Each structure stands twice: as C-alpha cells, then as structure tokens.
Amino acid sequence: MTDAQPTLISSLSEAEIAEIRAEVSHYEYPQAASIEALKVVQKYRGWVSDESLRAVAKLLEMSAEQLDGVATFYSLIFRRPVGENMLMLCDGISCWMLGCEQVKARIQERLGIDYGETSPDNKFTLLPVTCQGACDRAPVLLKNMQLYTHLSAAGIDALLADTAAEQNS
C-alpha cells in the first residue's frame, strides 16, 4: 500500500459519500455525523475496515484515532469482519428468565458458534445484545436488525431454514 493511498476519501463509494454528507447536513459540525457515517459504511460493507475508517475520518474532518475511539465505543459498530447474517440474541433480564440460554444453546448446536464468533462458512455471526425493548415477546433476537420474537429451539430451526431459503432464492 502506498503511503498516500489509505486516507483517500475515494476509497468510499459515491453512494456512501452522498449518504454521509446527507447526515452531516443535520448538524452544526461534521463530526456529529460520525456514528451515522460509520453505520453507512457498515451498511454497504458489513464492517468498518481501517481503510474505511480513515476515509470517513477525512470526510468528517477529524483524526482517524478520534474516529476509532468513537467506533470502538459503540457496540453496533463492527471493527472486524462479520458473517453475512448477524444474529444478535437479547440477553436482557426478561429474555433470560424466559429461556434465552436455551435459544443460544440451539444456535450453538446448529451453527457451532459462540458469542463473538462467525460460522466457518461465513454465513452467521452471533453476538449478545442488550434488552431490545420487546420484553412482552421474550425471548427475542435480531437477525440483520429485524426482530424475531417468542423464540424457542424450534423457532431457531425455522429461522435458519428461512435464511437458507432466502439466500438460495
């Protein structure tokens, strides 16, 4: 990698730059859009690489280190590659009481991954997530930010079957 390369804004796509600029327009200072900018990158790329981080920092007129401080603080910004599908299992108190551990056990059994791990075929990453505000429908998980409720071992099987069907279609 040449020395000038890594900080080029052009390592972001035009769509990414346009969406980030739209967010920037909501604030007095460009830095305020940092979290949303990282989410824009993540929407297109799944995660935020060093290269993307440096480009976003340049776009927002802040240092890459400062932006990395932000990126690593927020739990929904991923600084490492993740699988095609994010499974985020709620481990809040209500979901825990209603059996999120059994749901997790089923996921582990089916996919062979624990929290923070990605399946060998790169299809799934499993993460715990804080209370999702759906305690009346516990236990719940987010698959790619979409809420699945009243989960059970059978529910996980159905969810995995649906995911496989979606990706084959």
Add this chain to the structure above:
Amino acid sequence: MITRPLTRHIDLSRPPYDLAQYEDAGGYSGARKVITGMTPAEGLQLLKDSGLRGRGGAGFPTGMKWSFVPMDKDNKGDKDKKGDKDGDKAPRPKYIVANADEMEPGTFKDRLLMEGCPHLLVEGMLVGGYILQADIGYIFIRGEYVEAAQLLNAAIAECRKKGYLGKHILGGDWSFELHVHTSAGRYICGEETALLNSLEGKRATPRAKPPFPQVSGLWGKPTIVNNVETLCNLPPIIEHGADWFKQLSLTGDAGTKLYGVSGRVNNPGCWELPMGTTARTLIEEHAGGMCDGYQLKTFLPGGGSTPLLLPEHLDTPMDYTEIGKLGSRLGTGTMIVIDDQVDFIGALKNLEHFFSQESCGFCTPCRDGLPWVEKALDNLEHGRGSRADLDWLKRATWMLNMGNTFCAHAPGAMGPLESALKYFPDEFEQRLAQSAARRKSVTEQTAPPDSPLEAPLPNSPLKTHLPNSPLKTHLPNSPLKAP
C-alpha cells in the same frame, strides 16, 4: 373525555396513521393551538400547572426543568412586546432532544409509542420546540429501533411538506427543523449528558453537572432532553389543559402512565393506565396473573435499575411519590416480575452483567467496581463463592453508590443489589453454604473420575491446580514457570 391520550391512536394490527389520518383524528391541534394562540411563556406555565413529571425514570417535574432554559425577554409573557435590548436574547441555536434510547432492561414502552403513532412524538417535539423557542430538534433513537426510525423519518418528511416543520411554521415567526439521529448501542447514551456527547459524535461519557444542559448543552447551547413518553404528553396537555391532565391520575402525580409487565405472567404487555394504578392491578388484571405453577417472588417496578419490591407492596399505587416512599423508584413504569422458580442469584447476576458491560469506563468505581460485583455474583451462582464475595457485594452498595461515582449508572446498578441483600439475605447465605460444601468435598475427597467436582474451578481460592491461577505452570515465559 379522552382517557388514553398517548395510545388512543395506536392499533398495532394496522400501520400507524399518516399525517392526513392523524389530523382527521384530531392530531396537530395541540401544536396549532400553542403555536398560533399562546406565547411560549403561557405554554410553559400550562406545563408547570399540569404537574407533568419526566417519564424517562427520574420523574423530575418537566415544567420546572424547562424553566431554566434562557428565553428571549420578549417571549416572557407579553406576546406583542418586541423588546430587543442588549442581553434580552437567548443564546442560539437552542435545541430540544427526544431521548428515544430506550435500553433499560425490561423497558418496552417508547417503542410502542414510536411504532404505534410516530406523529404524536413529532407533534410533541413541535409543541416543546415552540415553548422553548428551540431552533433544532433531534430524536435520539437507539440503533436497533430501525422500524421506529423509518416511521419517524416518514412522519417528519410529511410535516416538512405540509409546513409544520421548516421556516415560519403556521405563518408565525418561529422556525424549527427536526432530525432523527440513530445511535449504535450503549445504554449510557440514555444519560442525558452522555447522550449530548454522543449526539456531538463523541464517545458517550457523561458530562459534569453543572452546567446543566438547559443552559449549556449541545455544543454549549441551551438544550432540553426529555423522554419520548414525556414529550408525547405535551400535545394533549396543551389541547385539554392542566386540570384535565391531573384528573387522569388516581393519585397526586398527574396524567396517565405507560405501564408494562414482563416475566412469567400470562399476558405480558404494555398498557396506558391512570397514574397510580397498583402493581396488583397490573399483574392480575392486565397481565392475566402469574403463569400456572409460578408464584410472584419479587418485582422490579420500573426497569432493571429500580430496587426490588415484595408481594406485600403490590397494593401501593405505582407513582413516583408512593413507590419512592418504599425505597424504590417508579423508573420507566415497566415492571419485571421475578417468580419463585427463577434462579434468583442468576437473575441478579444477569442484571449486574448488563450494568458492568454498559459502564462507559470513565470513572473508576463504576468501571472497576461493577465487574467485581458481577464476578462475586458469578462465584455465588456457581458454587464457588466465599464470605469475601458477600462482604464485597455489601461494600459495593455504598462504594458504587450516589456521591462516589460520576453519574447515576453505578448507583442504578446498586438498586437491585442493595434491595436483594436487604430482602433476600437467605438467598446469598444458601449459596455460601453450597459453595462451602462443594469446597469441602473437593478438598477432602478424591473425586471419582467422572465427577463434576473434577472440573476445574476457575477463580476458586483453591488456586493451585486452576487454569487462571497465578501459579500457572504451563505459561511460556511465566516467571512462575515450573523448573
């Protein structure tokens, strides 16, 4: 007479009202009334008279909180007086922020409001924005509430088109812009000063108070941060008045409240009911009672940071004042029911794990103390606890409490722990006894080959043979490496 001002337009079996439908149902009449017919000072006075208290957890009187925001002198009372002398103008821009970072464990009420009727929150922001003469509003919403954020953005776009947002709203002098800010996790963002740092695009560490955000908030400018439910109460208060709002309640704290029940009950859910409804009514009538075979052991009245209450407290009205008298807090009003078959220490550990993980790490008692609280509970849960663990938990309840930490995060974490130690000392003693028995059998017996007792005990005081022991012998380069 309207008895459910927050949820009357909500029907989850259909999409939420768009602007036209919402207006047909009487929507935006509160905003019209305040913007075209009242001065900001009159609006604020009405808010004070209504007795509305913040619905985010602390229950601070909203009108009083807002009265600290600097106002232009010509807005203080007389609408026609246009004084513009030096020092008469408030700093600009002024901001109003909706705290939609609903993340307190067991809380699921703001989601209902935003997914069920996004225009009510937008109208609440308009009413609040006008009363404060704010220039810009933000709805700070947690990253996981994707659907709510989409609905709010759609509602805002409709309002912009209609002229409810933008320049010279409803033909007056006041201009206001509103944006949705989607966050990316971290419970601490719900703390109002941490939220402001987050909104500025920084790590969400809380700020010192004073200065209070009303005077110096977002980018040092006057800022009000209020919970979604609080803001949603504004349009109906403006429309129907303070006396109407007060008579909605069964007790001294005004209005209705979104109450929720989760846990082992037949019909968990969230309902708008008169303030002061009792926990018994909530659990038995609305939540359909405990599930068969489960008994109520204890409950957290309003989210994961509210101290436990007992079955004997079921008939106390659930309002800020009465629950406060019991040494707990109404919090968010969404109750977590803990039944007799839950592993009690495990449940407590689940809560403390949450608080430990969500500490922003800025101040030492919280950053370093909470992981030790979790660890001590983990030791007790898994039968390797010692008296020192229990002593530490007791000590933590003052070391991590109000006055010793930078914000209310760790003190919030101590709420359930302190009340658990007070109400259920036997639960802790029982785990200690189990731990002692287990330790005894490990040391005195030679465990048979398949015994679970052969499993290594991480963190045990019996460290010599354990993987995490400082006496570990197999670490390359260890100073303690066996010869």
